[in-house]
Amino acid sequence: MIVVGAGIIGLTTAVVLAERGVRVRVWAREPAEDTTSAVAGALWWPYRIEPQPLVGAWALESLGVYEELAARPAETGVRLRDGVLRGTRLDGLDAWAARVPGLRQGDEGLLARLPLIDMPVHLAWLRARLLAAGVVVEERTVTDLSGVPAPVVVNCAGLGARELVPDPAVRPVRGQLVVVENPGVTSWFVSADHSSGTSAYFFPQPGGLILGGTAEDDAWSLTPDPAVAEGIVARCAAVRPEIADARVLAHRVGLRPARHAVRLERHRLPDGRLLVHNYGHGGAGVTVAWGCAREAAGLVRPAG
Template sequence: MDTAPGDEVVVVGGGVAGLTTAVVLAESGRRVRVWARETAERTTSAVAGGLWWPYRIEPGPLAGAWALESLGVYRELAARPAETGVRLVEGVHQGIRPAELGSWAARVPGLRAVAGGLAARLPVIDMPVHLAWLRRRLVRAGGTVEVREVTDLTAVPAAVVVNCAGLGARSLVPDPAVRPVRGQLVVVENPGVTDWFTRVDHSSAASTYFIPQPGRLLLGGTAEEDDWSLEPDPDTAAAIVTRCAAVRPEIAGARVLAHRVGLRPAREAVRLERQPLPDGRALVHNYGHGGAGVTVAWGCARETAALAFPAA
């Protein structure tokens, strides 16, 4: 294996966790390369709904802290929505009570109880636009992105290897604790919906949500554990439209633009830790973010950078 300079980092994984971590490291002066099995627009991150909220992620207290740190960044990025893909949008989480949330909720600006749930003006991230922006920001900071598959983390020639492989960590680490939670979306022409809406029943694989994005409306969704299928199911899609139209009837007649499926990288707890390698190099893990990868991206990225270079 070639020797790598002491500040050189290879980030494995090109989704939102990998690109955000690479940006933080590159802007701190490190030499950063991202090695990704596929381009960002083909990752799970690209098909995510993009609403900021710590959903299906553990442990709760740490996730809340990472989410709040990321919220601060997204609120700043929302000043340039066309460039960054981030906007602040009003909406309602139906069926959620403040008492059900952790202490982090008290620090979310404008989060308030309303009839039947909680309302807030939260970041909504247009993921294809945001991922492209992250990549441009990384390149400006001197980083590079390569489509390159990794089969052995310890063989990557870098002083520090950062594992942001998401669901890929199941075979790459290997870590059998990482499991897919399948999410299916229907993309429709927006019939005039300006607010987001969610209603989640944690006892069911089905949920109801719609999220307005520029030029389209995302309808969801599902949370099907241990389901690896990336093929959209027509019956599931029809049921999603029906559930959303029960909340906003105008959705029923909206023209369908696309069907999307993503596999959330679920784990009983996010793995964010430094692992010393036998040759003295470091491997830092940052994966297992479940349904909240974009929500915790900046908080996890900054903690990953601190673990990668603890003396910095």
């Protein structure tokens, strides 16, 4: 079996399959550290992903895994941190929210203790877990899913599925981030303006304080925009003034693989081999990774 894609969805899916005894290889056009997943913030929270009735179950299953991994933060990159979702109300969320431990209504928004994932560390941990399971991760560019030489192909190509499937319903949602030296911020904060595509959020990570962000539909540029970066810092500094003078360490841009709904289903290739799709997770790939990976693994059956 070959899993196409080495972002959070591809690596997690490969881990689940391999640890169920399936012989797996991973093919990817770029290493995990160069994927959109490596750029992510990355706070567990369903963001820009549909369909909501399914997202809640996937997210809660993933939450359970991250809560366990948070016992080994240096190894897994997962930590539980307190924070606030300003402007979000508990009564405006679907039923899944009632099952998030400690999620409660505060004066400014929702208060929660949620997983915050240091993505470079977490992706490296996933690769090490694959290596321990005997899985080979190869850098290969796939241009035709039907040409992948395996009885079962699992498509976790993210935004690449737009051309690979092809599926024009997959579209980029550009996100820009600024990483600064942390001036002493220990809790995360999110305040999103869905009408303008801008937000203010900051996530304390071991490598610095990650500031965001933007959500530009159908924007493909991976070049950081200085004016956008200035706006990000200003919005975050309006919440925590000490951020204004923090030294900038890096600028990052990622393209979220948005779709009207996650595509998680199985098909037959023209020659009868099995193709399983697992892509289109928008801004919540980290949030639903384990739930989707387990469902994708359940769709895998011997071809024939």
